[in-house]
Structure formats: C-alpha cells, structure tokens
Amino acid sequence: MTSAAAAAPSPARRHGRRDAWTHAWSVIRADRQSMLGMVILVVFAIIAIAGPILAGPIDRAGANRPMLDPSLAHLFGTDRSGRDLFLTNIWATQVSLLVGVVASILSMVIGTAMGIAAGYLGGRWDAWLMRLTDFFYVLPTLVLALVLAAIMGPSLSNVILVIAVTSWPATARVIRSQTLTVRERMFVDRARATGASSARIMRRQVLPNVFGLVLANTTLTIAGAIFLETTLSFLGVGPRDTYSWGRILDESFEAGALTLGKWAWFVPPGVAVVLVVLAFTLVGGAFDEILDPRLRRRGAGPGAEPDATDPGGPLLSIESLSVPESLDPERRGG
Amino acid sequence: MGSAFVLRKLGGALLTLFAIAVLNFFLFRMLPGDPVNTLLPRTVSQAQKNALRIHLGLDQPVFPGIVRSPQGALEIDLSTLPDSLLQNQFLTSMGNLLVLDLGQSFSERKPVTEVIADHFWPTVLLVGTAEVIALVVGVLIGIRAGWRRGSRFDRLAINGSLVLYAVPLFWLGMLLFYLFATSNGIALFPGQQMVTPGARHTDLVAYWVDVLRHLFLPAATLALGLIAGNALIMRSSMVETLKDDYVTTARAKGLTESQVVRRHAIPNALLPTVTVVALTFGYVLGGAIGVEEVYAWPGMGSLIIDAIERKDFPVLQGVFLVIALCVVIANLVADMMYGILDPRVRT
Numbered sequence: 001m002t003s004a005a006a007a008a009p010s011p012a013r014r015h016g017r018r019d020a021w022t023h024a025w026s027v028i029r030a031d032r033q034s035m036l037g038m039v040i041l042v043v044f045a046i047i048a049i050a051g052p053i054l055a056g057p058i059d060r061a062g063a064n065r066p067m068l069d070p071s072l073a074h075l076f077g078t079d080r081s082g083r084d085l086f087l088t089n090i091w092a093t094q095v096s097l098l099v100g101v102v103a104s105i106l107s108m109v110i111g112t113a114m115g116i117a118a119g120y121l122g123g124r125w126d127a128w129l130m131r132l133t134d135f136f137y138v139l140p141t142l143v144l145a146l147v148l149a150a151i152m153g154p155s156l157s158n159v160i161l162v163i164a165v166t167s168w169p170a171t172a173r174v175i176r177s178q179t180l181t182v183r184e185r186m187f188v189d190r191a192r193a194t195g196a197s198s199a200r201i202m203r204r205q206v207l208p209n210v211f212g213l214v215l216a217n218t219t220l221t222i223a224g225a226i227f228l229e230t231t232l233s234f235l236g237v238g239p240r241d242t243y244s245w246g247r248i249l250d251e252s253f254e255a256g257a258l259t260l261g262k263w264a265w266f267v268p269p270g271v272a273v274v275l276v277v278l279a280f281t282l283v284g285g286a287f288d289e290i291l292d293p294r295l296r297r298r299g300a301g302p303g304a305e306p307d308a309t310d311p312g313g314p315l316l317s318i319e320s321l322s323v324p325e326s327l328d329p330e331r332r333g334g
Numbered sequence: 335m336g337s338a339f340v341l342r343k344l345g346g347a348l349l350t351l352f353a354i355a356v357l358n359f360f361l362f363r364m365l366p367g368d369p370v371n372t373l374l375p376r377t378v379s380q381a382q383k384n385a386l387r388i389h390l391g392l393d394q395p396v397f398p399g400i401v402r403s404p405q406g407a408l409e410i411d412l413s414t415l416p417d418s419l420l421q422n423q424f425l426t427s428m429g430n431l432l433v434l435d436l437g438q439s440f441s442e443r444k445p446v447t448e449v450i451a452d453h454f455w456p457t458v459l460l461v462g463t464a465e466v467i468a469l470v471v472g473v474l475i476g477i478r479a480g481w482r483r484g485s486r487f488d489r490l491a492i493n494g495s496l497v498l499y500a501v502p503l504f505w506l507g508m509l510l511f512y513l514f515a516t517s518n519g520i521a522l523f524p525g526q527q528m529v530t531p532g533a534r535h536t537d538l539v540a541y542w543v544d545v546l547r548h549l550f551l552p553a554a555t556l557a558l559g560l561i562a563g564n565a566l567i568m569r570s571s572m573v574e575t576l577k578d579d580y581v582t583t584a585r586a587k588g589l590t591e592s593q594v595v596r597r598h599a600i601p602n603a604l605l606p607t608v609t610v611v612a613l614t615f616g617y618v619l620g621g622a623i624g625v626e627e628v629y630a631w632p633g634m635g636s637l638i639i640d641a642i643e644r645k646d647f648p649v650l651q652g653v654f655l656v657i658a659l660c661v662v663i664a665n666l667v668a669d670m671m672y673g674i675l676d677p678r679v680r681t
Contacts, residue, residue, distance in 0.1 A: 135353055140661055142620030143638070147654050150642040151364055223500075230502055231624055235639055249505060253628070258511050259525075261518040270505040277500035 028286045037282030040275050048097045051090035058087050058243070067255075070264045077264045079248075080255050088243050089268050095244040097276070099160055100226035104218055106164035107225070108171055112207075112214050115175025120183055120202050130176065137169035145228060149237035156239040159232060163225045171217050175210055182209045216287030223280035230273050245269035339673055347666045354658045359427050362651050363396060378440075386438075395422045436655070437648040441640070446652040449637070454656070456528055457633030459545075461622050463553040468560030469611060473604065475561070476568020480603070481595055483573055491569065495562035504624025507555040511628060514551060523551050526630035552629040559621055560614075567610050571603040578602070609671045615664035619657055 028034045068078040076085035118129035136144075145166045152158040182188065183206070191201050232238045233246025234253070252258075252265040395401045401411045430437070436446035479491040513519035524530060528548050535541040575581065576599055584594045619634075626635030634653055641649040 135350060138350060138616070138661060138665055139354070140616035140620045140657060142623060143616075143654060143657050146623070146638060146642065147361065147650060150650060151361060227502060231504065234502075234504055234624060235627060235642075237642060249508070253508065258508060259516050259518075261512075261516070263512065263518070266505075266508055266512075270502065270508070273502055273505070274497070274500045278497060281496060281500060 024287075028283070031286050033282045034286030037279040037286075040279035041283065044093060044097065044272075044276055044279070047090060048094040052094055055087050055090050058083055058091055067260070067262065069262075075264075076268055077262065079251060079265065085248070085265060085268070088248060089245075089272065092243045092245045092248055092269060093272065095156075095239075095242045096226055096229060096246070096273075099156070099163070099229045099244065100222045100276075103160045103163035103167070103225040103229070104221040106160065107168045107221055108214055108218055110164065111168035111171025111217075112175050112210070114168065114172040116179050116202050116206050116210065118172070119176040119179025120206055121198065122183075126176075129172075133169045133172045133176075136166070137173070139166075141166045142228065142231060145232060146235065146237060149232055154237055154240050156242060159229060159238055162232070163228050167221060167224055167228065171214075171221060174213060174217055178210045178213050179206055182206050185209075216284060219280045219284040219287060223277045223284070226273065226280075227277055245273050340670070343666060343669045343673070347662050350662050351659065354655065354662070355428060355431055358651060358655055358658075359424060362647060363423075389437075394426065397422055397424050431655075436652040439646055439649045441644045441646045441649070446648050449649055450634070450652055450656055453632060453634045453637040456631060457619075457622060457626070457635065460549065460552055460556065460626070460631055460633055461618055463549060464556035464560060464622075465611065465618065467553065467557040468564050469608070471557070472561040472564025473568045473607060475565040476607070477572055477595075477600060477603070479565065480569040480572025480576070481599075488569070491565055495566050498558060498562035501559070502624065503555060503559045503621045504628050506558060507552065507625045507628040510551050510555055524548055528632055548629075548631075552625050552631050555625050555628075556618070556622060560618065563614065564607065564611070568603065568607045571606050572599060575599045575603040605671075605675050609668050609675065612664045612668035612671065616657075616661040619660065 028038060066078055066080050066082045068074055068082075070077045074084050074086065076089060079085055079088070114129055114133060118126045118133070145162050148162045148165065149159060152162065188201060188205050191205050196204070229238065229244060230246035230249070233244050234250045236250060238244060238246055238250075240247075246269075248269045249266055252262065255262075255265075257263075257265040395411070401409055434447060436450075438444070439446050439449045442449050475491050479485075479488040482488055511525060514522045515525040524547055526548075529535075529541070529544050530548075533544060535544060576595075581594060581598055584598045585591075589597070622633065623635030623638060625631070626633045627639055630636065634657065637649065638653050640646070641653065
C-alpha cells in the first residue's frame, strides 16, 4: 500500500473531514427546522439517559390506588395496578430509544454491507443481492415483522432483531447507488492498480466515502424503527418484561382508557413518539441537504463532485419522482 | 407495450411469489417443537394429531436430507436421501398451496381459506374507501402546493404532512375514537365493529347506513395517514412537470396560467402519482392492521392479531400469504403502468 490514496488518512484528508463536519453543523444551525429537531432529540436523550437514574425504579404507588387521574403526586395518573405513569413514561423513553438505536445500527450494518457488495462487485453479485433486497423490500414490513415476532416470541432482543431484519433493504438500495458512483472515482482505480483486494477496497475506499450517507440514513432508520417498535408493542408482540411507549398504549387501550376518559394514559406516549419521529425526520432533512451535491455550496468538503449517473439502475425509478427519502412509506412500517 | 416486457414482469412476479412460499415454509418450520403441537390446540385427540401429521406430510423428512429429531431440532440425515428427494414436507406443502389448501383454522374450526374470505371484504372496503379519499384530497392539496410553490399554503401542506407522517396511525385512531366515539368528546359515531351488534336491519339501505357510520372513523384515520404521502408526491410531481419544456411551450403559446396548469401540468403530474399509490399498497395494508385493532373492524388486520393471540398458526400463515400476494399484484400493476407511461422502461 504505497499509493497515497490507499494510505491511512493524510493530514489533508483529516482536515477535509473536519471541514465537512463544520459544514454539516452550519447547515443544521442555519435551518430552523433541523435545529428544532436537534433540540427535541437532545431533550429526549437527556430524559432517556438521566431520567431513570433520577426517578428511580418504577414503584407501584400502592396497589390499592389504581387508575388515578393526573395530580401533582402522579403527573400522568396511575395505571391499572397503581403504577405511576409519569415514571413509566420516563423508563419507556429509555427503552424505545434504545430499541430504535440498536435496531437501526444492526439494520445499517446489514444494509451497508449488502449495498457496498452489490454496487462494488457488480455483475452477477449485484443481480442476486439486489434481487434479495427487492424481495424483502416488496414484503410488507409490518406484516413480516408481526409474523416473525409471533414465531420468535416476545423479548427485547427478538424485537430488535425483527426490526433490523425487516428494515435494511431501503438502506441497501441507497448505499448501492452511491457505491456505483464511488466505484468510478480515480482513487479506487489507483487502489486497484496497486493490487489491493476487493475486500480491502470496499473497506478502505468505498466505506469511508459512503459513510456520510450511512449516517444520514441512520436518522431516518431510527425513526422507522421507533415507529415499528411502537406498533409491534401496541399489537401485543413487543417485549413483555419492560415498558416502551407502545406497551403503555397497548395497556391503556386494553384497560379501556378511551371510554373511561383516561387521556393522560394514552396521550403522553403518543406525543412522545410523534415528537421523536418528527425530530429525526427534520434532522434527516438537513442531512439530505448536506449530502445532496445539488443543494450544496461549491467545493464544500470531500466528495463534492456532481452525482454521476447510475449506469445499472432503471431509467425511471420512484426516486426520480423526488419523494423525499424520509417520507418513504416503507420506512414507517405502519 | 411489448409482450417481452409484460412476460418479464410477470415472470419476476411469479418468482417473487415462489420465494414468498418458500420463505413461508421455512418461517413456520422455525417454530420449535413438533409442528403438530404448535399447529393444533392441546385439546385435540391423538387420532386428529396423526391425521394432520399425515395430511401435512410431517411423517416425511422436512427437506431432502434433513429430518426433525424427536427433540424437535432439525438434523441432517443423508440416509433418507434417494427417497426424500420426492417425498418431503417441502414438496407436500407446495402441492397443498397449489390446490389452495391452506389447512384448518383450529380456533374457528373452518378451512383457513374460508376464514380469510370472511375477513377479506371488510378490509377491502376500509382500505378502498381510505385510498379513494386520500387520493382525491392528497392530489388536490399537492396540485395547489406544487403550483404555488413557496407560498403559505405550500409551507402549511409540507409541514402538516411531515407531522402527519410522524403519527402512528393506530394512535391517531385512538385519538379520533376518544374524541368522536365516546362521551368524553362528542359521540358522533358508533365506536367499534362494522355493524351495531344485535341490530336487526329491516332492509339493505338501513344495513349500509349502519356500515357507513361504522366505517367513517377508521376510514378517516387511514385516509389522514395516506393524504400526507399523496400530497407530497403530487406536489413534487407538479414541481417537476412545471419545469418541463412543453409547459414552457404552452406558456409561450399565450395560454393563461390556469389553462397551462389544467391542460398540461396536472394530467402529466397525475399519472406518476397514481402509480405510486399502487406501490405503497403494502404499507396501507400494514397501517390498516393497527386501525382495525382499535376499531375492532373485522378485517384481515384483526384476523392477524387474533391468530397471533390464539397461536392459530395455520391462519397466520395463510394471511401472510394472501397479503404478500396482494402486494406482489399491486407492484405488478405499478410496473405495468410505468411501462405504459414511460416507453423507456420497456427495455
């Protein structure tokens, strides 16, 4: 590995990367919507990390005082077995965010590996890997997730696994088309000329250059994962040993909170889901702007060259209708 | 449209269907233990169990060279090989599928196909109504937003859609239920089911009025969720179309702005939007599950949840297949429409 491009990041490249981060931050700061998203996310992150420590374990307020209305002692009231719902919501924030983040990381790993392999190796590999991706893309996410969760049984790790297995195809498609453009770039040719193996080029040249897109996609995948977990838990196949927003909603519904008028039971967890999903979408929109060369200022950071056309792709695809990626219904899972 | 294009798309759809059938087979063989015990309630007799075992071919190897040990784990056993190439559970199950035999539901004691047929039309009614409302309203909003890009209406439409997109549909359903079907809000509509329980309808009109009253809230919930997506797609389609050369030509001919939009932009922007609706069909069916659960709507969504709760795996398997089939057909329709609209994809 004597070629400059294949060597470890040079000072100039590191500098370029820092520029990219500065640029990213300035885009987010300049855009009121994504700033709002960031603030919401920071607040929820603090609740998820510090909340359970400060609030202590979920304590039954006394099993003889179930179904209380909101009061100063119990901000959201209590549930059927006298649990304080404010505390339960704080713990649920931690669980819901954790499931979202871990499931998304898993899903990103699968999707990125598939996308890079298909895009870089091309030919028969591309055809088969994309056929597999399209197959999973076509299957209705929520239905497949429900069936899988029902078969595997309800537990936190199973739900994470189910979400990861059902939500990687969108990422694989995006990463594949980005890989196709990276593959044609000069430094990849140079690395190939120095005799680097395909595996090494994919790891050292392609991955760093699609990584920004991977991160941008993660924000949207997390939103989708939280959405999916909430729906699965509401439908009764979520983890039974912890509380998530979806499980609180499920229990409130089963206990007849709607007809009993216990709005404080089912409104807060739903509002939390909406805020967090919206926040991730808003931040994701800013990432689109950072990464889309057409929306980008000239010469900002590495990889600012215009998007090459995708030689292997269809002439007309859904993307060309410019449905924002963040609004792809497949990502919502219901 | 070239017949080669149609054949290729049709072949792709058939291949997908086969892959779904294979996935379905292995998914439900992943269940630990003897499938007969998971496929049947504990109360049935040994004779019934044996009958099912032979019907499903469970006395045969799972797959050529793979058997299930008495402990329930899958093991490789090459000694069964020459015979198991033709006699195995996989081939038996594919054969049963070909003759549309999905087995028996044990909670309803009917063939799975009949159970699914009972729940199919309520879902079609719900999803169809919601799709039509969402298409009309979403397209109207999208036209106006795309035409007057950057206006206050446009910003409102985009932001409103973003928020609606972040709302879980079942929760939206719960809110509407709380507000419009219980005495906590204004009880305008009946809450659950598809018809008033125990009601004796004197004629067909009274029956349908009752159904429509029950349909209103779940259909409105589902439609609200779909409007957001349709409006955004129609909006960007309008924005793209208004940039096209023929729109510039139409303007240059001296047509008024409203003539340009009505005769040239809208028809061209509309077609891709309608096609996208076919592509998001799987998502709509998914969204309908939560909404059906909230409103106890007797469709396939409620059926899935019931099947999971009762561990009625034959039904679960059947519904999964039917929904996957619907989605594949919808995708095929979308592909064909693209082929008609854009000759370039017919290569």
